[in-house]
Amino acid sequence: MADKIVMEIARYSPESDHEPHFESYEVPVKREWVVLDALNHIKDNVDGSLTYRWSCRMGICGSCGMMVNGEPKLTCATFLSSYARNGNKIRVEPLRYFPVIRDLVTEIGGFMEKLKKAKPWLMRASNDQLTEGTYLQTPEQLDRYKQFSMCINCTLCYAACPVTGLDPVFIGPAALALAQRYNMDSRDQGAAERTATLAHPEGVWGCTFVGECTRVCPKHVDPAGAIQQYKIAAVMDWLKSFVTPRGRDAGSQAGND
Amino acid sequence: MATSPLQPWGESVEASSHDVLLIGGGAAGLRAAIAAAEVNPKLNIAVVSKVYPMRSHTVSAEGGAAGVAKPDDSLDEHAYDTISGGDWLSDQDAVEAFVAEAPQELAQLERWGCPWNREPDGHIAVRAFGGMKKMRTWFAADKTGFHMLHTLFQTTLKYQPISRYDEWFVTKLLVDDGVVRGVVAIELMSGRIQAILAKAVILCTGGCGRVFPFTTNANIKSGDGMALAFRAGAPLKDMEFVQYHPTGLPFTGILITEAARAEGGYMLNKDGYRYLQDYNLGKPEPKPVLRCMELGPRDRLSQAFVHEHHKGRTMETPYGPVVHLDLRHLGEKLINAKLPFVRELCQKYQSIDPVRELIPVRPVVHYMMGGVSTDINGATPLHGLYAAGEVACVSLNGANRLGSNSLPECLVFGNRAGKAAAEFASSHGLGNGAVMAQAADEESRLKSEFLHKTGGRERIATIRTEMQSTVEQSVGIYREEASLRAGLHKMMELQERYQDITLDDRSHTFNTELESALELGFMLDVAQSMVASAMHRTESRGAHQRTDFAMRNDEKFLAHSLLYRNFDGSARVEYSPVTITRWPPGERVYGQHAQHPDAKAVQRVS
Numbered sequence: 026m027a028d029k030i031v032m033e034i035a036r037y038s039p040e041s042d043h044e045p046h047f048e049s050y051e052v053p054v055k056r057e058w059v060v061l062d063a064l065n066h067i068k069d070n071v072d073g074s075l076t077y078r079w080s081c082r083m084g085i086c087g088s089c090g091m092m093v094n095g096e097p098k099l100t101c102a103t104f105l106s107s108y109a110r111n112g113n114k115i116r117v118e119p120l121r122y123f124p125v126i127r128d129l130v131t132e133i134g135g136f137m138e139k140l141k142k143a144k145p146w147l148m149r150a151s152n153d154q155l156t157e158g159t160y161l162q163t164p165e166q167l168d169r170y171k172q173f174s175m176c177i178n179c180t181l182c183y184a185a186c187p188v189t190g191l192d193p194v195f196i197g198p199a200a201l202a203l204a205q206r207y208n209m210d211s212r213d214q215g216a217a218e219r220t221a222t223l224a225h226p227e228g229v230w231g232c233t234f235v236g237e238c239t240r241v242c243p244k245h246v247d248p249a250g251a252i253q254q255y256k257i258a259a260v261m262d263w264l265k266s267f268v269t270p271r272g273r274d275a276g277s278q279a280g281n282d
Numbered sequence: 283m284a285t286s287p288l289q290p291w292g293e294s295v296e297a298s299s300h301d302v303l304l305i306g307g308g309a310a311g312l313r314a315a316i317a318a319a320e321v322n323p324k325l326n327i328a329v330v331s332k333v334y335p336m337r338s339h340t341v342s343a344e345g346g347a348a349g350v351a352k353p354d355d356s357l358d359e360h361a362y363d364t365i366s367g368g369d370w371l372s373d374q375d376a377v378e379a380f381v382a383e384a385p386q387e388l389a390q391l392e393r394w395g396c397p398w399n400r401e402p403d404g405h406i407a408v409r410a411f412g413g414m415k416k417m418r419t420w421f422a423a424d425k426t427g428f429h430m431l432h433t434l435f436q437t438t439l440k441y442q443p444i445s446r447y448d449e450w451f452v453t454k455l456l457v458d459d460g461v462v463r464g465v466v467a468i469e470l471m472s473g474r475i476q477a478i479l480a481k482a483v484i485l486c487t488g489g490c491g492r493v494f495p496f497t498t499n500a501n502i503k504s505g506d507g508m509a510l511a512f513r514a515g516a517p518l519k520d521m522e523f524v525q526y527h528p529t530g531l532p533f534t535g536i537l538i539t540e541a542a543r544a545e546g547g548y549m550l551n552k553d554g555y556r557y558l559q560d561y562n563l564g565k566p567e568p569k570p571v572l573r574c575m576e577l578g579p580r581d582r583l584s585q586a587f588v589h590e591h592h593k594g595r596t597m598e599t600p601y602g603p604v605v606h607l608d609l610r611h612l613g614e615k616l617i618n619a620k621l622p623f624v625r626e627l628c629q630k631y632q633s634i635d636p637v638r639e640l641i642p643v644r645p646v647v648h649y650m651m652g653g654v655s656t657d658i659n660g661a662t663p664l665h666g667l668y669a670a671g672e673v674a675c676v677s678l679n680g681a682n683r684l685g686s687n688s689l690p691e692c693l694v695f696g697n698r699a700g701k702a703a704a705e706f707a708s709s710h711g712l713g714n715g716a717v718m719a720q721a722a723d724e725e726s727r728l729k730s731e732f733l734h735k736t737g738g739r740e741r742i743a744t745i746r747t748e749m750q751s752t753v754e755q756s757v758g759i760y761r762e763e764a765s766l767r768a769g770l771h772k773m774m775e776l777q778e779r780y781q782d783i784t785l786d787d788r789s790h791t792f793n794t795e796l797e798s799a800l801e802l803g804f805m806l807d808v809a810q811s812m813v814a815s816a817m818h819r820t821e822s823r824g825a826h827q828r829t830d831f832a833m834r835n836d837e838k839f840l841a842h843s844l845l846y847r848n849f850d851g852s853a854r855v856e857y858s859p860v861t862i863t864r865w866p867p868g869e870r871v872y873g874q875h876a877q878h879p880d881a882k883a884v885q886r887v888s
């Protein structure tokens with residue numbers, strides 16, 4: 026492990042630049058340091074104008090995603106030492122496919138809208154709602170959606186997804202996984218309503234099943250798996266519509282047992 | 283964004299207005315927003331947050347949330363644990379309201395979809411927690427705060443009346459003749475400075491762990507709301523009470539949740555000895571025993587560490603002395619089921635696997651018991667200003683918070699404050715816009731002192747680092763007159779040098795350096811208030827331990843400290859009595875002999 030490493034960091038300010046450029050900084054490599062620590066080192070001691078988001082430094086708030094040597098990564102969970110071989114450099118850029126506000130900060134307003142489109146809240150028929158106490162849910166029922174509830178909204182999967190790259194309207198992996206998180210929840214009865222938005226071409230059918238989202242996800246959410254489940258469920262629904270009165274059973278397979 | 287017409291008063295600063303304005307989108311802020319929306323669906327409610335709400339620090343909370351859930355438990359027992367845990371500084375009316383409403387709030391979160399862990403029959407599972415005599419801590423694996431926050435955030439999306447100012451940074455409260463009328467905030471993306479007016483404002487800005495060098499707290503926890511309220515004339519209560527959590531990872535300060543001990547982890551010194559048995563916390567048993575040993579309260583465990591260190595029984599590392607947390611005997615299966623995040627954090631950040639290896643840990647600053655003084659409905663002494671969550675001091679936590687009481691505190695008092703503020707907003711107006719002149723002044727201040735400032739030599743990071751080490755030296759686990767005095771002097775010096783800071787970044791777009799500078803200004807005020815309050819309390823109670831006044835002194839200090847800012851900028855400390863309802867001050871006893879008759883070894887759930 027080298028004791029210093031050069032970081033090439035994408036810099037861009039709409040107030041002074043036409044397009045992003047790279048600037049290089051040499052930083053010390055310490056065993057405990059993650060890429061984010063090196064950015065903080067630069068900001069504190071070298072250039073206070075370096076701009077990026079971070080907060081928890083423990084991989085849970087989802088703020089610090091960036092491209093590190095071309096891969097979407099949480100910079101607070103990516104160790105400097107893993108890049109510090111002889112002469113290696115680290116290239117840090119904003120997450121791909123998002124508009125850049127400044128330096129390493131991307132604009133995620135569109136992503137936030139997509140999350141909302143998934144209608145990520147528990148829905149019950151109005152005559153079937155508890156107003157006190159709790160619903161029952163067995164550990165097995167919990168396990169069916171638990172994985173999809175682990176998303177920290179870090180947007181790494183969007184930076185990995187070639188479809189979101191080509192088609193910004195595509196609702197994308199995390200939002201689809203989130204919809205599926207509720208659809209698979211034994212307490213929820215909103216699958217049919219969610220399907221209405223997600224069955225659009227920009228919904229689940231936008232996915233060409235590249236699987237990159239699942240590969241880069243730092244929380245093992247497996248959005249690709251969620252999308253696959255969703256597609257199968259949607260096809261089943263469509264098939265069923267031939268044998269049952271239309272619409273009646275829509276979404277029933279999605280976990281309301 | 284659903285705002286009312288801009289520029290109603292023709293001043294240079296733009297303004298938007300709402301009925302109820304939440305500052306903060308953590309558990310407290312989001313809960314309060316929903317409560318306000320439910321009181322009166324016609325109200326126009328907005329949440330301002332310097333980070334997207336689901337990034338708020340609540341997301342890091344791990345262990346769980348306490349609320350009586352099982353037939354063997356009672357509200358009185360939860361109340362007693364909280365009050366004795368807080369060394370009798372809690373206001374007992376607040377505690378009684380809290381224990382009664384916490385179970386309802388946790389159930390409400392369940393009905394909104396929170397994925398609580400379950401028993402095999404589908405009922406909510408609970409786990410043991412430090413200082414609690416019964417198992418009553420609801421949990422979602424060891425990512426409780428994460429699941430609570432995401433559930434709350436996702437639920438707010440269905441409420442039309444709730445709009446958001448994401449990544450807006452509040453710099454000032456606008457006060458007209460003792461009534462709070464709104465705030466000034468910077469939109470980070472554009473750098474636009476704007477007034478956001480409101481009939482009622484609720485501060486839910488969280489804690490201030492970042493004033494210390496070594497903390498579990500996220501970067502955003504800089505005590506902004508405490509300083510905002512203090513500057514606006516509201517008193518800060520019990521600021522001398524800072525919680526150290528006994529088990530942080532060295533270097534990063536990442537928390538290893540108390541749930542690790544509740545599931546049966548041991549604390550070992552360098553000889554592999556369960557040293558807590560030497561500190562009046564009971565006898566070691568193979569299985570965890572409630573309110574004993576590793577399940578004692580945090581203040582006692584952190585203090586025991588200091589003594590072990592003085593006895594030479596800790597281990598040295600480049601990042602300070604440590605002891606060990608031993609989970610190996612729990613086995614891989616239990617660790618994966620109940621403590622997966624602990625394992626992930628240890629593997630990722632410490633390169634060790636707790637299934638096979640000992641975890642090095644040391645006490646780490648974790649939580650602020652003190653905060654903006656409020657009544658039981660979250661109202662501060664300033665009209666129109668409410669506070670809830672870690673920023674507030676109700677006071678529920680007294681001199682030492684019990685683990686897993688603060689997430690439900692955010693819910694219970696977030697709900698109460700949201701309702702109270704909604705009622706206030708339903709019967710009061712927006713004011714006549716007199717505060718717009720103040721807003722214009724604030725805009726000029728931000729420009730002249732930061733963005734357009736010439737000269738200045740001090741770097742933000744230098745002052746921040748010096749502040750942090752001063753705070754650690756003067757209001758660490760043990761305190762005494764000389765170091766407190768030295769701390770106050772140093773703080774005054776730092777306040778002066780802060781006037782001389784300079785920014786590298788003068789641009790408007792997402793200026794995080796400006797944000798850091800403003801946060802540093804808030805932290806300096808908060809740090810100073812801690813040191814001043816600690817100096818005046820010449821007794822030892824809970825997390826406030828004075829080596830020069832080692833005993834609790836109920837005669838003089840069964841009282842909350844209230845720190846006010848004077849007009850000339852100086853501060854004064856006053857005291858107000860603690861509310862005692864049914865539990866007169868007693869001795870805090872932990873260990874087997876202190877047990878309630880039916881306390882028994884922890885049985886594992888599921």
Ligand SMILES: Cc1cc2nc3c(=O)[nH]c(=O)nc-3n(C[C@H](O)[C@H](O)[C@H](O)COP(=O)(O)OP(=O)(O)OC[C@H]3O[C@@H](n4cnc5c(N)ncnc54)[C@H](O)[C@@H]3O)c2cc1C
Nearest residue numbers: 306307308309310332340345346452488671672686688689
């Ligand atoms: C690692 C860790 C683990 C924990 N585990 C537990 C646990 O298991 N059980 C438990 O009960 N408690 C736990 N706690 C404590 C608990 O998590 C916190 O006390 C609680 O989450 C605080 O919530 P809050 O809503 O008050 O504030 P936060 O969640 O901190 O939210 C603060 C909000 O205010 C906003 N804000 C702040 N300043 C400004 C400003 N100037 N302008 C605009 N917006 C601003 C922020 O953007 C954020 O949205 C833990 C704490 C830590 C650090």
Ligand code: SF4
Nearest residue numbers: 176177179180182242
């Ligand atoms: S699915 Fe994974 S990669 Fe995508 S936003 Fe969620 S946590 Fe991040």
Ligand code: FES
Nearest residue numbers: 082086087089101
């Ligand atoms: S800083 Fe929170 S995920 Fe990296």
